[in-house]
Amino acid sequence: MDSNWLTALFPLLGVGMSFILLKRIFKGRLSRGVGFILNAILTEKSRIGIQHTFGHILTSAVTVAMGGSVGLEAPIVATGSAIGSNTARDLRLSHRDTTLLLACGAASGIAAVFNSPIAGIIFALEVLLLDFNIPFFIPLLISTATATVVSQVLYAEKFFVYNIVAWDISSIPFYILLGIGCGLVSVYTTNIVEKIEGRFSKMPLNTRTWLKGGLPLCLLIFIIPPLYGEGYSLVTALLNGQTTPLTSHSILNQLGNTHIAVIGMCVLIILFKSVSAALTVGAGGNGGVFAPSLVIGGVSGFIFSYIVNLTPYFDIKSPNFIVAGMAGVLAGVMHAPLTAIFLLAEITGGYTLFIPLM
Template sequence: MAFEKRQTHWPTRQLDNFRARLAHADALPQLAILGCLSGLLTGLIAIAFRLSFELPLSILLPNGSESFEDLPAWLRFSLPLGGALLLGLIVHRLKPEQRAVGVGHILDRMRHHQAQLPATNMLWQFAGGAIALLSGHSVGREGPAVHLGAASSSLLGQKLQLPNNSLRTLTACGVAAAIAASFNTPLAGVIFAMEVVLMEYTIIGFIPVILAAVTGGVLSRIVFGDQPAFAIPLIDLVSLWELPYLLLCGLAIGLASTAMVLLYRFSGRFDRYPLLLRFLFAGLLCGSVAIALPQIQGVGYDTVELALTGQMALWLLLAVAAAKIIVSMVSMGLGLPGGIIGPNFVIGACLGGALGLLGDMLHPGESGSSGFYAVVGMGAMMGAVLNAPLAALIAVLELTYNPNILLPSMLVIVIATVTCRMLSRLPGIFSIDRDLQGYESPLFQMLSRSGVTSLMRSNFVHHSRHLPTEKAKTLLENKPEWIVIEDVGEPKFILKPADLAHYLEALASETDEPEAIDLREIPGERWRLFPVHHRASLQEALLTMQQNNGQAVYINQAAAPLMSEVAGIITHQDIDNFYR
């Protein structure tokens, strides 16, 4: 039996054309529009998340949203414990796959699920992150904001039924907009999205991500103002003779970063224990340490400000850095839904400030201020732990509006990042316990940028397995590239028209022609077709072929009676030619 082409109405065709255009790697105008929409949506969600804990804390705490130090000791102990209990009761109702949050979850969905982030995890991230910050846990606000931005943008694309290759770009747009809205650092958001999430730098990727970051940053400035996160005076190197000491500082921060990464990985090994028990331990740890060192609680940007302005003693700087490493890494390693970037800044600022004070003791008056070393330490810690040296450098520049720190920061960030990677043997904290093998490969990146509808071949004819001999020549009149052999409930195959033509030539010399030809039995090369969704990327098509040891896939479309499911065909050779 032959199959008819599906007929669609004009509005549906226009929407299909828009989606089909997005399947191409060079759909810049369409991606630019989506980047603006992503930035708008992400900016609103990131602002709502920030206000969800800052407003209550500004009312409940004596001197503002970060003044946990002003609370009595019993309350500093009780708050994290009560928050952990509440988080444990909530997460107990979630399925294991619904509990994954953070940047590592985003990378996992990018690698294995074509950037399709689920809504349930997003809601858990919003509620869990807000509760953790409200109860004074030693976590950051940026990780949850990044997850919320990526998930909201991905869900926007899923709602519009966009091809999966464009979901990758939309997810990166959400990441950039979230960082821009949280930090007021749009350029750092762009670099972080390209360096950590997409893991590539392309013009087609940059432009929509930049538009999303600008949109998110503008919304943030409307609500929170346009002042830098940390107000410090212009500081600089006193002398180039400080460079050898800065190199030693890079090594020291690299060692501390390694300790953070390894402690996080070690804490993650306790995942066999119930989450409620793990959360209670994290709350008990945080509350106990906070009795003596309340500076570890909350986002901690007030502590960063003190370190940058040189208002903390050496012993306090070292104590806060050590305690923050232990409490933050153990808490997040045990599954607490908080962010890692904020603790990085606190630890880096305190450790860098301590190194600055030590340098001044060794060479009084000949080294930079402790605030200068605190700024450099912030960038180095972020770059080493996240494996994002360029994003860390730009973030420090935008956070301080101080160009004098660029040269020394470049040196210290590189030394710390290399040290951490060599000692931990891990490409950043987000790769821990994540199967990201092949994610950075050029083949994966190129094929993930294009959808199957951009490469599929539609010049083919359909017919059932048994073809009447008198209709065979008619089937070949339009010179199709393939003959699709499909019967209801049977596997689909493709046959080269030349093989059917050769068979007809051989029949012409025989006196007794059969009434019908079995297209599954005549001599020729037949490939079985395996289905892929019309929103799939070329990477998914290639993976489908590899998993089934096949040579071709067909793009699946919703079929009605007398309509074929096959909308297009892609062979392994087509993908090879595209890549080459």
């Protein structure tokens, strides 16, 4: 348990470093999340400040590298959007073309980080380009394809590696039940994040705010170690049938790898991953809920299949339900079902699961 305290302190330090950068270097002028991009499109003629072209790289890197309970996706989208917007401004392009370049940057970010060009295009169309025109498609296609190739050349490792299992029609009722559950989980996740971040947004960016968010974050990670970092390694372990990472070094470790310990830790992760993500951002860190949503969804799908398979009457394929859970919660939190479907199909290589994902 002593090592747990040391591990739990790393996120506090990472958030503190991000906090210093936000306060001293960027003077609090670095908007976080994806919402400010939509605001720029709707009210600022798609103009995003130049500080966003490099600020998110610095602050999110120290936040996530030190174990902050958020993902890099939102900062990457923000960086890509800012690069596109500022390039358009330098070229003195129209509002329409500026919006298109902004969307190309955002789509390229998604495509590069997940090696998923189709999901990047759909994200731009579904979330950012509210007034879509057919000519927009070609620039989006070129930018996401280029970003994916560059990403593959520089970093070819896949996010999730597991053996795809064919789904059968008898499992459809279970996918429907999981979808309903994921909807409820996504509502809970969204409400928790909005309430906590809303409360912190009213506080000044100072040391007291950092400690108010950072110390509870440390405590949560000490009690529930899987909350440390993005959480993708946990999802990969679950996809490959490994449950030991759930309970090792946790408060439930003494129970061993029992059914009670596994189910209990899954419930704790579902309840508190959103809390830890919101505390990370509220305390001064930089990151988004994209990765937490995927992790919460993956754990939700796992616990659902785990409980069903404890009964002597059913035997459903756990990896398939983990992937479906990831898509379900991400779709609910981001209000982007098509993005979730294509993203999970691409990053898991699970096009055979296309119908269940829908």
